[in-house]
Amino acid sequence: MSEPVMRSPLHSFGLASQARQIDDSCGVWANEIPYLGYISLRGDGRDQTFVTAASNALGVPLPLQSCTLSSSNDLKVLWLSPDEWMIVAAPGQANALRSCLQQALAGVRSQVVDNSGGYTKIFLGGSKALDVLRHVSVYDFESLQPNRVVGTTFGKSSAYVFRQGDGYRLIVRRSFADYIWRYLARAATPYGFGIANAAPG
Amino acid sequence: MFVFFCPHCGENREEEEFGYGGEAFIPRPSAPETLDDDAWGDYLFMRKNPKGWHWEMWSHNTGCRKFFVVKRNTATNAIAGSWTLSDGRKAYDAEGGAT
Numbered sequence: 001m002s003e004p005v006m007r008s009p010l011h012s013f014g015l016a017s018q019a020r021q022i023d024d025s026c027g028v029w030a031n032e033i034p035y036l037g038y039i040s041l042r043g044d045g046r047d048q049t050f051v052t053a054a055s056n057a058l059g060v061p062l063p064l065q066s067c068t069l070s071s072s073n074d075l076k077v078l079w080l081s082p083d084e085w086m087i088v089a090a091p092g093q094a095n096a097l098r099s100c101l102q103q104a105l106a107g108v109r110s111q112v113v114d115n116s117g118g119y120t121k122i123f124l125g126g127s128k129a130l131d132v133l134r135h136v137s138v139y140d141f142e143s144l145q146p147n148r149v150v151g152t153t154f155g156k157s158s159a160y161v162f163r164q165g166d167g168y169r170l171i172v173r174r175s176f177a178d179y180i181w182r183y184l185a186r187a188a189t190p191y192g193f194g195i196a197n198a199a200p201g
Numbered sequence: 202m203f204v205f206f207c208p209h210c211g212e213n214r215e216e217e218e219f220g221y222g223g224e225a226f227i228p229r230p231s232a233p234e235t236l237d238d239d240a241w242g243d244y245l246f247m248r249k250n251p252k253g254w255h256w257e258m259w260s261h262n263t264g265c266r267k268f269f270v271v272k273r274n275t276a277t278n279a280i281a282g283s284w285t286l287s288d289g290r291k292a293y294d295a296e297g298g299a300t
């Protein structure tokens with residue numbers, strides 16, 4: 001038997017070989033940011049013991065205000081609901097982070113699950129990125145402030161979206177990743193759709 | 202097209218993000234095995250179906266994925282407000298388990 005190989009959900013699109021430097025030739029640029037670590041953290045946001053233990057283990061405060069996120073150099077912590085957070089970590093860090101959280105939360109009513117195979121991240125940028133989001137979703141992305149994260153509808157699926165630097169980041173379920181990628185690509189076609197080189201974070 | 206205020210997300214959101222959860226605050230019988238078929242059928246299937254104000258649940262499917270309570274007028278589609286399940290229960294009881 002051969003060793004199992006981790007393949008990104010958008011592997012079949014061959015994005016890496018099409019990637020090029022962002023320039024003015026396209027209005028919309030995107031790429032997958034694959035192989036990140038995704039940890040699902042459940043617990044009661046009103047339980048001070050849980051919040052303190054989780055925040056200490058993460059090294060950043062657990063965001064308690066709805067639809068906000070906190071971040072450090074190594075990770076992002078996304079508020080998903082009053083009792084659920086998603087932690088996005090650098091490639092290869094999920095396992096250590098999971099056991100660190102589990103140790104910190106031992107005896108506290110909580111749940112920590114490594115969901116790294118279940119999600120992927122998409123970079124969306126370019127001068128027409130906002131127009132594409134308007135086509136494919138119902139949320140008013142123009143009003144989306146930095147340090148806020150929104151879960152909303154994308155066609156028949158959904159995504160978590162936040163602003164970062166020059167563009168947007170979408171976190172999508174593995175099983176819907178190719179649907180959402182095609183959906184974005186189709187909406188972006190009139191503006192010119194380019195595969196971006198080395199999508200930042 | 203409705204716009205609902207999600208009490209968990211703290212924002213107004215488009216109807217496409219939500220799913221309908223049916224009439225709110227239907228008490229589950231405490232001992233279902235003691236009910237006859239009519240009483241169990243009433244619990245499962247019979248609804249108030251009012252013309253006017255209706256307390257109902259909605260689920261924020263693509264957002265926080267929580268259920269919450271909306272008071273909606275079925276004749277005009279006016280929305281009186283939305284609450285978490287526990288806060289909504291208090292408002293509902295304050296109206297005397299309203300119509």
Ligand SMILES: [Zn+2]
Nearest residue numbers: 207210261265
């Ligand atoms: Zn919500």
